[in-house]
Structure formats: C-alpha cells, structure tokens
Amino acid sequence: MSTAGAAEHHAAFEMRGGCVEFDGTHVFNHLDLTIEPGSFVALLGANGSGKTTLVRALLGLQPLSHGSIRIHGVPLERFRDWQRVAFVPQRLPAATGVPISVGELVLSSRISPRTRWRPVRRHDRQAALDALAVVGLAERWGDRIDTLSGGQQRRVMVARALAEGADTLVLDEPTAGVDLANQQRLAGTLGSLREHTVLLVAHGLGAMAGLVTRAIVLDHGRVIHDGPDAPPGWTDVHHHTDGDLPPTMLEG
Amino acid sequence: MLDLLDYGFMQRALLAAAMFGPIAPVVGIFLVQRRMALLGDGMGHIATTGIGLALLLGSAPIPTAMLVAAAGALLVEFIRERSRTAGDLALALIFYGGIAGGVMLVSLAGNQATSVLNSYLFGSLSTVSTTDLWSLAVLVVLLVAAVVVFGRELFVVAMDPDVAAVQGIDVRWMSRLIAVMAAVTVVVGMQVVGLLMVSAMMIVPVAAAQQVTRSFRSTLGVAIVIGLAAAVAGLVISFNVDVPPGPTIVLLALATFGLVAGLAAPLRRRASRSA
Numbered sequence: 445m446s447t448a449g450a451a452e453h454h455a456a457f458e459m460r461g462g463c464v465e466f467d468g469t470h471v472f473n474h475l476d477l478t479i480e481p482g483s484f485v486a487l488l489g490a491n492g493s494g495k496t497t498l499v500r501a502l503l504g505l506q507p508l509s510h511g512s513i514r515i516h517g518v519p520l521e522r523f524r525d526w527q528r529v530a531f532v533p534q535r536l537p538a539a540t541g542v543p544i545s546v547g548e549l550v551l552s553s554r555i556s557p558r559t560r561w562r563p564v565r566r567h568d569r570q571a572a573l574d575a576l577a578v579v580g581l582a583e584r585w586g587d588r589i590d591t592l593s594g595g596q597q598r599r600v601m602v603a604r605a606l607a608e609g610a611d612t613l614v615l616d617e618p619t620a621g622v623d624l625a626n627q628q629r630l631a632g633t634l635g636s637l638r639e640h641t642v643l644l645v646a647h648g649l650g651a652m653a654g655l656v657t658r659a660i661v662l663d664h665g666r667v668i669h670d671g672p673d674a675p676p677g678w679t680d681v682h683h684h685t686d687g688d689l690p691p692t693m694l695e696g
Numbered sequence: 697m698l699d700l701l702d703y704g705f706m707q708r709a710l711l712a713a714a715m716f717g718p719i720a721p722v723v724g725i726f727l728v729q730r731r732m733a734l735l736g737d738g739m740g741h742i743a744t745t746g747i748g749l750a751l752l753l754g755s756a757p758i759p760t761a762m763l764v765a766a767a768g769a770l771l772v773e774f775i776r777e778r779s780r781t782a783g784d785l786a787l788a789l790i791f792y793g794g795i796a797g798g799v800m801l802v803s804l805a806g807n808q809a810t811s812v813l814n815s816y817l818f819g820s821l822s823t824v825s826t827t828d829l830w831s832l833a834v835l836v837v838l839l840v841a842a843v844v845v846f847g848r849e850l851f852v853v854a855m856d857p858d859v860a861a862v863q864g865i866d867v868r869w870m871s872r873l874i875a876v877m878a879a880v881t882v883v884v885g886m887q888v889v890g891l892l893m894v895s896a897m898m899i900v901p902v903a904a905a906q907q908v909t910r911s912f913r914s915t916l917g918v919a920i921v922i923g924l925a926a927a928v929a930g931l932v933i934s935f936n937v938d939v940p941p942g943p944t945i946v947l948l949a950l951a952t953f954g955l956v957a958g959l960a961a962p963l964r965r966r967a968s969r970s971a
Contacts, residue, residue: 500858503858503862504861504862505858505862524864526864527864530862531859531862533858536856541729542728542906542912542915543909543911543912543914544855545911547911548911548912548913549855552848552851553863555848555849555852555865556849557849557864557866560846560848586910586911608863
C-alpha cells in the first residue's frame with residue numbers, strides 16, 4: 445500500500461452497523477464498511493442500490509438511524525479535520541445561478557471557519573492555480589464556470605478538491621456524461637495521486653477501471669461483491685437511465 | 697436639481713435610499729445563488745406583523761419589525777431544516793400568516809394606523825426621521841460586518857450546501873444567518889420602497905448584473921452600483937416629477953435589467969463566435 449497507508453493506522457472511513465431509513469424503508473441496514481487509507485475504491489451499483497446514500501452517510505450528509513461512522517479514526521460527530529476530506533459532486537447546482545469564475549470556484553475550497561477572520565492569502569491563490577494546472581485548465585481561471593463543458597467542469601471540481609489540500613477524495617459519478625478524452629484526463633489526474641484515498645461512486649468505471657484497487661458492488665443496500673476487481677459488466681460506462689443529466693453535461 | 701437638498705426630509709430620504717440601494721443586492725446575491733429569490737418577499741410579509749405590533753403597542757416600528765422579521769426568519773429556517781418535502785408549503789403558511797396577522801393587528805390599532813401601514817407597505821421616504829436614519833445605519837453596519845466576516849462561507853453554502861458541509865462549514869448556522877440578514881434588509885428597505893417591493897431591490901440588480909459578468913465578485917460589484925444608482929436616481933426623479941419614490945426606484949431597476957439583458961444578448965453571441 446501507499447506511504448500514507450503505512451503512516452496512518454486508521455481507516456479513512458469506517459462504518460459499523462450503519463443503517464439509513466427513509467419513511468420506515470431501509471436503504472441499507474447493519475452495514476459494515478471500511479475504506480483503507482491510500483486505497484482507490486469504486487462503489488458500484490444501479491440506481492436505487494443505495495450507493496449514493498451510503499457515501500452521503502460516510503460524509504455526514506445523511507444521518508444514520510443506527511450505527512456509527514469514523515473518519516480517519518475520529519467519530520463523525522467529533523471530526524473537525526475537514527480540510528482532509530473533499531466531496532466532488534456530480535454537478536454544481538449553482539452552475540446556472542449567479543456567475544462564478546473557474547478561479548473563484550477552485551479558490552472557494554480554501555474557505556472554512558478557520559479562514560473567517562483572515563483575508564485570502566497569496567498561498568491560497570497559488571494552491572488554487574497549481575491545482576488547476578494539475579487538471580490542465582489553468583488558462584481558464586477567469587472564465588465563467590458554465591462556459592466550460594461538463595467534462596471540463598468535472599476536472600475543475602477535482603482541482604477544487606486538490607486545492608483544499610484534501611488527502612481523501614469522494615467523487616460522485618465522476619465519469620457520467622463525460623466524453624472519453626475528459627475521462628482519460630480525469631483518470632490521469634486521479635492516478636497521479638498516489639498517497640490519496642479515493643472513493644468514487646459510479647454506474648460504471650470507464651477510464652477509471654485501471655486505477656481501482658477495490659470494487660464494491662451494492663444491490664438494494666447489500667454488498668454483493670467486494671474484491672480487487674470489478675465483476676464483468678461493471679467496467680463499461682453504463683448509460684444513465686434516470687434521465688437526470690442536463691443536456692449540457694452530455695458532450696458530443 | 698440640487699435644490700432638493702434644501703429640504704431636510706429630502707436629505708434624510710436620500711441617505712436612506714443610498715444606504716438601502718447598495719446593501720439590498722449584497723444580501724440578495726446569496727438568495728439568488730441559493731435559488732431562494734423570493735425569501736425576501738416572504739420576510740416582507742412577516743415584517744408586516746411587526747409593523748402591526750408596533751402600531752398596537754406604540755413601540756418603535758423599525759426595531760419591532762426587525763425583531764419580528766428575524767424571529768420569522770429563524771422559524772422559516774427551522775421548518776426548512778425539519779421538513780424535507782413540505783418546506784415550500786410551510787413557508788407559504790408563515791408568509792401569509794405574517795401579512796394577515798399584520799393587517800389584523802393594524803386594524804385593532806385604530807383608524808389612523810391603516811395609513812401608517814400603507815406607508816410601510818409601499819414606502820414613504822419623505823417620512824424618514826433622524827431616529828430612523830440612525831436605526832438604518834446600525835442595521836446596515838451589522839449587515840456589512842456579517843458579509844465581511846461570513847460572506848465567503850455564505851458563498852460556499854449558497855453554491856452547494858453538501859460541498860460546504862464536507863468543507864467543515866456549518867451549513868445550518870449559515871442558512872439561519874442569511875435568512876436573518878434577509879429579514880434585516882427587508883426592514884432597512886421598508887421605508888424606501890415598501891415591504892411589498894423590497895425584495896425586488898435584493899434580486900433585480902443581481903439579475904441585471906449577471907447578464908454581463910463572469911464572476912461572483914464582479915456580479916456583486918455591478919449589482920451594488922445598479923442598486924445605488926436606481927435608489928438615488930429614482931428618488932431624484934420622483935421629487936422632480938412628483939411620483940411616489942418606491943415604485944420609481946423599482947421600475948428603474950427593472951428598466952436597467954431590461955436594458956442590460958437586451959444589450960448583453962448580442963454581446964454574448966459575438967463572444968461565443970470568437971471563442
């Protein structure tokens with residue numbers, strides 16, 4: 445395993461007896477899951493399998509009705525080291541709201557309660573520029589985020605996570621609706637993060653297939669596969685069936 | 697043109713307009729980004745109950761309206777936190793309860809009270825007192841301080857609450873803060889454009905600015921200029937043409953939006969051709 449994995453003894457995420465229910469129906473029940481530091485884990489499943497709810501629970505975005513979660517060894521309720529963890533959503537809800545520049549978006553990852561009483565510093569700006577350079581979009585700093593393609597926006601969001609200085613990245617459907625060239629660039633970026641923990645949720649792996657060190661397949665809230673390789677059929681990019689992608693995300 | 701400054705009431709009206717015009721879009725931009733553009737409108741409804749209460753109790757309208765609107769803002773956020781699905785409906789109930797309660801309290805307060813309520817519903821810049829100005833100044837300073845200290849966190853929450861939470865930002869408290877800030881802004885604007893139109897000045901300058909800007913920061917800057925210009929120019933026009941200032945200010949802001957949107961469309965087409 446990676447050096448980060450050797451240095452740290454705690455799991456990046458650890459769920460014990462986790463249970464989430466909506467209106468009396470269990471999304472998952474008594475689920476145990478450990479994500480080792482430095483691993484590249486794909487959480488696969490069809491729509492309604494509970495994979496998105498599971499990662500939201502791991503990040504504290506979805507409260508558990510039973511069970512416990514630790515992040516880097518610290519119980520979720522007491523975890524404060526959030527600059528180690530970055531969430532890369534499938535898309536930005538604000539992409540069609542008030543204009544946001546690429547630079548503002550990446551720089552915003554440096555904002556936290558700790559920065560409340562100080563101005564933006566030169567090293568914040570530098571971290572944002574460096575991260576944008578890693579994903580190959582440094583020249584788009586001043587552009588409106590919604591003038592970029594869906595795949596480019598996804599790369600900016602990954603840059604945002606890197607600029608935060610996070611060592612634990614959680615990505616929601618990083619390849620869905622992204623053309624192959626952008627998928628390969630994303631995979632190249634994520635593949636270069638040797639000491640990071642990466643947890644991604646996907647319908648299919650696409651260009652990420654070669655990077656995955658562990659694949660977990662969820663079906664109706666139960667783990668039906670957990671191993672170093674994805675079972676056959678999960679390595680392709682599955683097409684979205686829920687029709688929730690805006691046309692701008694689908695690139696030709 | 698400058699003779700309007702000979703009148704004390706015009707000086708006070710100008711100061712009130714110049715305070716409200718720029719601060720309204722500063723708070724409004726976060727509401728637009730969160731897709732809660734109509735929250736200010738609801739806060740205006742709730743503040744009506746505050747006015748009614750002030751008239752009934754004989755207390756000062758601005759502090760009373762502010763306390764009621766802020767309490768209403770916290771109630772609204774409390775409901776939004778609890779209910780996943782019926783949040784919208786609950787908001788509507790509170791908003792209409794606010795305006796119905798206000799009108800009822802005013803009628804209980806007697807006959808003269810109704811004309812006072814009208815002045816807060818539709819604005820009455822000519823009745824701004826020196827005490828009012830001091831109250832407004834304190835509220836505006838508080839709003840500016842809140843934006844300076846918490847503005848960047850509010851920005852991330854408005855952009856994506858989930859991303860903000862995973863960044864360690866307290867989404868719940870920031871949501872309560874922006875709701876209370878909207879309530880305070882409504883109270884600052886109730887004498888300038890009136891409770892029924894106050895939300896327009898929080899939203900329309902932002903909507904106009906974002907036609908031509910590429911970043912949040914520049915949108916904020918342009919919206920502040922539009923808000924200030926519409927408020928001051930609207931007041932000056934209303935003085936010279938003898939029309940009510942509230943609607944004049946709001947119509948000017950809307951005209952600015954129309955103008956900017958009309959000019960921006962061909963500009964954007966040209967930009968996308970050259971890109």
